[in-house]
Amino acid sequence: MTVLDIDMGDRRHTDREYENELAQVRERILLMGARVEEMMTASRKCFVERDADLARATIRNDSQIDTLEVEIDELCLQVLARRQPVASDLRFITATLKLVTDLERIGDLCVNMCERVSELCEDPTYPTQGPIPRIGEVAQAMLHDALDAFVAGDATKAEQVVDRDNVVDAYYAQLFPELVAHMMSDPTVVFRSTRILSIGKYIERIADHATNIGELVVFMVRGLDVRHTGPASNNPQA
Amino acid sequence: MNMDFSTSLSKTAAQKNPDDSAPTTREPRTASEPAKLESVDQGAAPSPEVASRPRWDEVSVSQVTPKMRAEELHASFGSSEVIKGISLPIAEKLVTAIIGPSGCGKSTFLRCLNRMHEVVSGATTKGKVLLDKQDIYDRDVDPVRVRGRVGMVFQKPNPFPTMSIRDNVLAGLRLNGVKLKDPDGQVEKALRAVALWDEVKDGLAKAGTSLSGGQQQRLCIARALALEPEVLLMDEPCSALDPIATARVEELIHELRETYTIVIVTHNMQQAARVANFTAFFYLGQLVEYNRTQVIFTRPQEQRTEDYITGRFG
Numbered sequence: 001m002t003v004l005d006i007d008m009g010d011r012r013h014t015d016r017e018y019e020n021e022l023a024q025v026r027e028r029i030l031l032m033g034a035r036v037e038e039m040m041t042a043s044r045k046c047f048v049e050r051d052a053d054l055a056r057a058t059i060r061n062d063s064q065i066d067t068l069e070v071e072i073d074e075l076c077l078q079v080l081a082r083r084q085p086v087a088s089d090l091r092f093i094t095a096t097l098k099l100v101t102d103l104e105r106i107g108d109l110c111v112n113m114c115e116r117v118s119e120l121c122e123d124p125t126y127p128t129q130g131p132i133p134r135i136g137e138v139a140q141a142m143l144h145d146a147l148d149a150f151v152a153g154d155a156t157k158a159e160q161v162v163d164r165d166n167v168v169d170a171y172y173a174q175l176f177p178e179l180v181a182h183m184m185s186d187p188t189v190v191f192r193s194t195r196i197l198s199i200g201k202y203i204e205r206i207a208d209h210a211t212n213i214g215e216l217v218v219f220m221v222r223g224l225d226v227r228h229t230g231p232a233s234n235n236p237q238a
Numbered sequence: 239m240n241m242d243f244s245t246s247l248s249k250t251a252a253q254k255n256p257d258d259s260a261p262t263t264r265e266p267r268t269a270s271e272p273a274k275l276e277s278v279d280q281g282a283a284p285s286p287e288v289a290s291r292p293r294w295d296e297v298s299v300s301q302v303t304p305k306m307r308a309e310e311l312h313a314s315f316g317s318s319e320v321i322k323g324i325s326l327p328i329a330e331k332l333v334t335a336i337i338g339p340s341g342c343g344k345s346t347f348l349r350c351l352n353r354m355h356e357v358v359s360g361a362t363t364k365g366k367v368l369l370d371k372q373d374i375y376d377r378d379v380d381p382v383r384v385r386g387r388v389g390m391v392f393q394k395p396n397p398f399p400t401m402s403i404r405d406n407v408l409a410g411l412r413l414n415g416v417k418l419k420d421p422d423g424q425v426e427k428a429l430r431a432v433a434l435w436d437e438v439k440d441g442l443a444k445a446g447t448s449l450s451g452g453q454q455q456r457l458c459i460a461r462a463l464a465l466e467p468e469v470l471l472m473d474e475p476c477s478a479l480d481p482i483a484t485a486r487v488e489e490l491i492h493e494l495r496e497t498y499t500i501v502i503v504t505h506n507m508q509q510a511a512r513v514a515n516f517t518a519f520f521y522l523g524q525l526v527e528y529n530r531t532q533v534i535f536t537r538p539q540e541q542r543t544e545d546y547i548t549g550r551f552g
Contacts, residue, residue, distance in 0.1 A: 011545065011550045012550060013548065013549045013550050015549055018549065084508055085548070086507070086511070086535045086536070086548060087535060087537065087538050087543075087547055087548050088544060088548060089548050090535070090536060091536070222537075223536060223537025
């Protein structure tokens with residue numbers, strides 16, 4: 001994906017240099033988004049396949065995300081200081097400043113997942129995978145769609161991401177009793193079960209961050225703050 | 239001051255970390271309405287505790303108490319129409335900024351608000367401009383009285399070159415035939431109002447042109463204020479000033495807002511964003527959008543406004 005894929009409605013700034021600066025911010029965000037998606041894919045894979053090597057390699061990749069976060073923050077700071085953006089540009093820059101924090105946190109949660117997988121790989125089996133593969137799939141799709149909505153400036157798609165957070169919450173609610181039942185029937189799986197539960201929690205948090213990104217996209221596109229207002233499908237469009 | 243500054247304009251009257259067992263609930267999801275950043279036409283209602291005059295950032299477009307109002311105003315130079323039917327309220331004791339590209343008619347509109355437009359040969363107007371509900375273009379209205387109530391400050395500081403600082407302040411009063419009872423007091427009052435008194439009090443006899451550009455502009459504002467106008471029109475008042483002088487004038491605008499209704503025309507959009515409560519965007523002689531300044535600069539409703547303020551124009 002390149003910066004040219006972003007739908008700007010063919011509305012370019014008269015000042016090419018300014019246009020380039022904003023394009024650079026978009027480009028870095030897309031790169032960061034792609035790296036975070038890769039980390040998430042790898043984290044899910046190392047859990048399902050019990051691949052400790054992949055888990056360790058994924059943990060090392062987090063530094064790239066951190067570097068991009070700092071870079072994007074600096075670029076936004078420069079645009080704010082030198083260009084005093086307004087209207088859609090202002091919303092884009094302020095949304096970006098928040099979005100990088102969500103992406104960086106997703107990266108950290110992937111690291112946490114991989115750490116738990118490494119610990120679990122020291123034992124022969126998982127007590128259960130429960131709904132974790134499915135939660136991971138939904139959360140990753142949410143992240144992917146939130147980033148797509150950002151690129152396309154598609155508020156409707158972003159709202160659909162916000163609505164799917166409930167699906168993840170429902171899956172996570174299933175995981176807890178299932179693991180409690182395992183722990184009660186076999187005390188030897190308590191340690192491993194808590195690790196599985198933590199992984200479920202991390203994924204559920206990732207979905208929350210994807211939801212944040214969806215809300216930021218709605219704000220960026222429509223200038224409408226939909227945070228803390230309930231499922232997006234309940235909200236009238238701007 | 240012995241001049242009657244009553245509101246009448248007529249010539250006859252002028253003699254006046256979460257639990258792992260449950261999903262993280264980001265927030266209760268019960269509300270059915272989105273929290274709009276800014277309701278476009280429905281700003282936050284003032285709380286009951288607020289004094290009779292709501293805080294400026296709580297006044298919405300629909301709550302504006304207009305001191306002036308243009309109604310279907312047209313203005314032309316000969317056969318060339320530059321204002322094409324603009325209707326716009328000017329909120330009382332607040333700052334209204336008019337922005338737009340060169341030639342959009344913003345300065346002409348400003349000059350229509352105190353009948354300065356008509357002093358140009360061949361210039362005509364059609365429509366109404368109400369000042370306290372009275373049309374300033376009514377036949378029996380004296381334009382000189384209008385200009386006494388609606389003062390103007392121009393782009394380039396223009397103190398009278400042969401006059402002292404003191405005489406510059408009093409010039410407007412003298413030209414209007416006002417008998418000066420306490421000229422020293424009036425000079426001090428006007429210079430204090432523009433925060434120039436302490437800088438010039440020991441040299442009031444010096445030429446107005448001996449001051450710096452920023453001081454000259456504040457002197458011109460003092461000259462306008464000496465007439466005790468109700469409305470102050472400012473046509474790019476800072477375009478010839480450096481950033482520090484600009485900041486002083488902007489600070490002054492914030493203070494003057496307490497007493498005067500202010501309309502400012504500016505090419506500098508950051509300035510409009512900084513000083514104005516309401517902003518109007520003009521394009522090709524028409525009003526494209528009028529709203530609270532914070533709405534205009536965060537989520538304008540019109541694509542043309544968006545394109546202009548973000549620099550995507552043309």
